Amino acid sequence: NAGVTQTPKFQVLKTGQSMTLQCAQDMNHEYMSWYRQDPGMGLRLIHYSVGAGITDQGEVPNGYNVSRSTTEDFPLRLLSAAPSQTSVYFCASGQVSYNSPLHFGNGTRLTVT
């Protein structure tokens, strides 16, 4: 069972570079989301999607773009990386229901120098 797969696991970028964090799920979940995790801050929601073609902003969307062209994939794009975006990024998926659990990937550790 693959579940939620994130790539890459680790990435180092220089300030100003761009990159895409990949997320794929094989559970046919309509809901997908991206969080960043920083020490003492818990998980903060960046963007989320309730289905293909639909995306919305979370708590900290600035500097990040998303798109949802298929149910399975939800990539996160950093257009011009900044040191403040150094973090661990988690992708999660679930059913579109307020009491459904989220299934998380194992994260991407990003360092921006």
Added chain:
Amino acid sequence: TQLLEQSPQFLSIQEGENLTVYCNSSSVFSSLQWYRQEPGEGPVLLVTVVTGGEVKKLKRLTFQFGDARKDSSLHITAAQPGDTGLYLCAGAQGGKLIFGQGTELSVKP
């Protein structure tokens, strides 16, 4: 400003002790979930509470949802080293799941 405030942020106890972690907010949530996260992995769901006043038990863990659905607590009885990890509460609001800062628990043998 954190929508969900967890306390304490850090907890270091001896094996066999009891502990309680709190998750508080001024907002009402449709449901509240508790997750546990180990180093290098994503969070994993422990429980979901939906009804105000609801109590759920998972072996030595007891979860309670406040009557007004604004707060929750997690109580662990006779903690064991295997309980060590980051505990996160998350509230469902407006189609989104918002997390608290987390409680880092260390249980020493």
